[in-house]
Amino acid sequence: MKNFAQERFDHAQELIYQAGKVLYQAKLEQSAISEKSGHQDLVTRWDQQTEQFLRRSILAAYPDDAIVGEEYSSMGGESAAMAVNNSCTWYIDPIDGTTNFINQHRHYAISIGCYQAEEPLFGLVLDVEQQELYWACRGEGAFCNETQLHTSQREQISQLLLNTPGVLYTFLKPHSCRDGLIRLAHDVRGVRSMGSVALELCAVAAGESDLLVAMRSSPWDHNAARIILNEAGGSICALSGQPLPLDSASPILAANSQSLLQKIWREYCQGE
Numbered sequence: 001m002k003n004f005a006q007e008r009f010d011h012a013q014e015l016i017y018q019a020g021k022v023l024y025q026a027k028l029e030q031s032a033i034s035e036k037s038g039h040q041d042l043v044t045r046w047d048q049q050t051e052q053f054l055r056r057s058i059l060a061a062y063p064d065d066a067i068v069g070e071e072y073s074s075m076g077g078e079s080a081a082m083a084v085n086n087s088c089t090w091y092i093d094p095i096d097g098t099t100n101f102i103n104q105h106r107h108y109a110i111s112i113g114c115y116q117a118e119e120p121l122f123g124l125v126l127d128v129e130q131q132e133l134y135w136a137c138r139g140e141g142a143f144c145n146e147t148q149l150h151t152s153q154r155e156q157i158s159q160l161l162l163n164t165p166g167v168l169y170t171f172l173k174p175h176s177c178r179d180g181l182i183r184l185a186h187d188v189r190g191v192r193s194m195g196s197v198a199l200e201l202c203a204v205a206a207g208e209s210d211l212l213v214a215m216r217s218s219p220w221d222h223n224a225a226r227i228i229l230n231e232a233g234g235s236i237c238a239l240s241g242q243p244l245p246l247d248s249a250s251p252i253l254a255a256n257s258q259s260l261l262q263k264i265w266r267e268y269c270q271g272e
Ligand code: IPD
Pocket: 042, 070, 093, 095, 096, 097, 098, 099, 165, 166, 194, 195, 196, 197, 198, 216, 217, 221
């Protein structure tokens, strides 16, 4: 008999592929787009439909599990907000990179992370247009489709790539680490921005990038990809240097290894 986590993982994998197929074929009409807090914070009918599909399917199979999703944080009554006994909490971003979905129709992902209490069980991030599924089950390594992922071995700062999904918030808006991060941008080999926290964390997991800073990241943005990053050999923390909380939004710092994470934090974030 399949164990508790494996059964959920298999189910999640089926659901993410089904949801991905629908988004891949989506024809986005202007009337399906609306603003949330402003013109840089958008949602589409496709974000909403995808989250509803995932929520309904997960709760139908596991009614005692809890769901934390971006678009419907309180949908589904109490059982949707709080896991019962030793059941699980699922963190869902139906489309991470909604702006890319709207303007480019690529570089967007579906993100599903599953935890039992504070313990990570598995994470899945589907790059819909590339048809690449990043996934990891705790203790079993990280993969992109069938290929095992390992973070890069790069340590020398002048050889690193830094990803940051929200350039405006990292380098232009005032915050306590801004001067240090601008210094870091000068010291690394290059800065990249894709516009999806989940995919950019997976890029660090895959060794294609070495560092990530995101000033605005929520549990549904990072809780799946952080499992994949850790299983690939990387490390993540809050930009304050504290452990990254599971259930609240936080600026994040991620790196290809624990030692690089500590070094970057000490030299560019601490005391800024
Ligand atoms: C956003 C993306 C973006 C990041 C934002 C996130 P969404 O998620 O990951 O790159 O800069 O902070 O909120 O809205 O596309 O799901």
